[in-house]
């Protein structure tokens with residue numbers, strides 16, 4: 301039976317939500333509740349039956365459900381309460397939630413501290429304004445993944461995939477395993493948008509062609525997709541006349557980006573970062589509204605689940621302290637900013653006292669690829685604070701630079717720390 305008041309409430313039971321609930325419990329919080337709209341705990345991992353999860357955290361190469369199960373079991377062993385098949389409809393700045401479910405109707409739950417871990421949703425055809433007719437057979441790659449891996453049916457036989465995101469590349473391999481023909485993957489950018497390891501293991505190993513700087517000009521078909529017309533684009537993403545090609549297919553999958561799910565964050569009055577589409581957070585993943593924390597893909601789109609879990613741990617510790625009235629109030633904070641070739645940086649605010657205690661990882665994405673040895677550096681007032689050598693830098697792979705506790709002294713009195721990625 302769910303109560304109406306909890307110390308910490310977590311919305312979403314993916315790896316971000318599970319890790320934060322576990323850590324809140326381990327840090328002395330009596331009552332922790334996870335609310336999940338799906339009928340099972342685990343989030344998106346439940347449909348990711350391929351391996352590649354946990355390489356950093358466990359030094360093991362696990363399928364998604366196995367990775368999730370470790371945390372589900374731990375949360376249940378720690379007696380975290382769960383409310384499944386229940387959707388949070390509304391959140392207020394004073395941490396009240398309105399939840400709806402078939403069994404319980406509308407329920408109001410008050411939290412001392414709240415953690416948002418709602419993940420992402422996929423960009424759809426409407427959001428990228430794909431021209432052509434509107435036949436059946438145009439799906440997002442994640443929808444197709446759920447059908448094939450969880451519900452057990454194939455969405456088509458002959459595919460074109462638009463976008464070189466990780467879900468699209470993983471689905472290209474999965475559909476090939478199931479006997480489908482994947483004609484090609486098209487990417488509008490001049491570089492890959494997902495991980496290189498997925499390009500090698502999912503496309504190259506199966507001879508699935510990738511065409512960079514190409515897009516779909518038109519979808520052809522009446523009741524069902526019959527073909528797509530593709531076209532090459534120039535550096536300003538304009539179609540190049542004369543490069544059109546008709547590719548017969550019955551299904552077009554879209555892997556054209558993820559959008560953090562922040563409707564609840566907006567309702568709660570949380571300030572969002574236009575660069576990440578997620579909340580502006582400090583190094584404990586506390587948002588601009590005191591007592592509301594965020595973790596995982598809802599903050600920014602991660603490439604590896606291991607970093608989502610670590611962000612969840614941090615948010616869980618912060619929320620536990622807040623709920624017990626022990627979270628220190630920040631006295632000196634400094635902003636982070638993306639400089640040369642850095643699209644965004646998370647966290648956007650650093651508390652110097654927190655930095656002095658335990659160090660802080662700064663995570664960022666490169667704007668453009670550097671396919672040769674590179675540096676990532678942190679600079680403040682024209683002075684380099686620290687730097688790290690990278691073998692390369694690619695927009696599809698997150699870059700981390702760790703600030704050490706002793707860097708807190710170098711940063712005192714500064715307003716901003718700027719991150720740059722450049723050739724070595």
Ligand SMILES: Cc1cc2nc3c(=O)[nH]c(=O)nc-3n(C[C@H](O)[C@H](O)[C@H](O)COP(=O)(O)OP(=O)(O)OC[C@H]3O[C@@H](n4cnc5c(N)ncnc54)[C@H](O)[C@@H]3O)c2cc1C
Nearest residue numbers: 312314315316337343344352387388418419596597604605
């Ligand atoms: C197809 C795919 C393949 C991937 N492959 C890999 C890989 O090989 N290796 C790797 O390391 N990482 C991989 N990742 C990345 C990794 O899985 C994600 O980064 C991670 O799962 C994100 O976790 P999360 O907790 O932020 O969100 P999610 O796992 O998306 O969980 C969010 C949860 O919140 C729930 N929710 C949302 N809104 C509400 C609401 N209002 N009320 C109640 N519940 C709500 C959702 O139902 C969902 O269960 C992959 C991701 C995808 C999508």
